[in-house]
Amino acid sequence: MESNRLLEVENVEVSLNNKKIIRPLHFTLAQGEICAFVGHNGAGKTVVMKTIMGIQEKDQGEIKLNSLNIDTDYLHYKSQYSYIPEEPLLFTELTVLQHFQLYGTSYNVPEHAFKERVDYYVNGFELNGKLHEFPEGLSKGMRQKVNIISNLLTDAPLLMVDEPFIGLDDNSACFLEKEIKRKSQQGTTILITSHVIERVKKFCDSYIMLKNGEIASQGRIENLRQIERRFST
Numbered sequence: 466m467e468s469n470r471l472l473e474v475e476n477v478e479v480s481l482n483n484k485k486i487i488r489p490l491h492f493t494l495a496q497g498e499i500c501a502f503v504g505h506n507g508a509g510k511t512v513v514m515k516t517i518m519g520i521q522e523k524d525q526g527e528i529k530l531n532s533l534n535i536d537t538d539y540l541h542y543k544s545q546y547s548y549i550p551e552e553p554l555l556f557t558e559l560t561v562l563q564h565f566q567l568y569g570t571s572y573n574v575p576e577h578a579f580k581e582r583v584d585y586y587v588n589g590f591e592l593n594g595k596l597h598e599f600p601e602g603l604s605k606g607m608r609q610k611v612n613i614i615s616n617l618l619t620d621a622p623l624l625m626v627d628e629p630f631i632g633l634d635d636n637s638a639c640f641l642e643k644e645i646k647r648k649s650q651q652g653t654t655i656l657i658t659s660h661v662i663e664r665v666k667k668f669c670d671s672y673i674m675l676k677n678g679e680i681a682s683q684g685r686i687e688n689l690r691q692i693e694r695r696f697s698t
């Protein structure tokens with residue numbers, strides 16, 4: 466067994482409305498690995514991510530994150546991941562800075578690191594001057610940036626990212642790509658869904674292709690090119 470396994474998904478099945486959505490699913494991700502999670506619309510990528518987060522119940526199977534079992538150690542388990550959803554999920558009554566503070570506090574980011582990271586990300590994502598705005602005063606892209614920064618601020622060992630590039634301007638998409646690579650070099654494992662295959666191919670190490678709730682193919686990212694003909698977005 467690899468010693469640096471960060472995420473282990475074993476024999477997981479999920480049903481929604483009495484319909485089997487995810488069939489027995491097995492995969493592992495190593496510490497620091499960047500994995501592209503690809504597949505057609507409705508393949509089950511988001512359902513799998515929600516199951517890994519523990520907000521979608523599974524029918525069976527085992528999930529371990531950093532050696533913590535989702536079923537027996539959930540309180541500790543859930544501090545081990547952060548998640549950037551496709552649609553911004555913000556609180557109407559909190560300012561941009563208060564969102565960052567909420568994540569910083571929840572994930573125990575030390576105060577000096579928190580300040581440094583907020584400055585760094587606000588500059589990188591060009592959100593200067595927006596710290597005291599409420600979500601309703603922001604554009605959709607800006608709201609997405611608040612979501613992204615809130616999750617990048619943490620030191621969670623697993624970062625899951627659902628379609629992050631749609632709606633981001635070019636500068637911010639490049640900055641995010643750079644940050645994903647930097648975090649992985651620091652040891653963060655990243656699972657990223659995207660239909661922009663050309664973009665993720667440039668910086669992912671591996672891929673998992675889901676088809677109708679099953680793994681159709683997985684391996685090194687270089688091999689994705691060879692099987693792309695079988696894959697339509």
Ligand SMILES: Nc1ncnc2c1ncn2[C@@H]1O[C@H](COP(=O)(O)OP(=O)(O)OP(=O)(O)O)[C@@H](O)[C@H]1O
Pocket residue numbers: 481482486504505506507508509510511512513
């Ligand atoms: N709350 C729900 N109730 C019933 N079925 C659902 C629910 N959420 C998702 N599904 C179904 O589960 C399947 C997988 O959906 P999921 O959102 O995981 O797909 P996806 O791969 O993330 O797609 P996309 O690329 O479009 O984001 C789809 O058939 C969808 O209709």
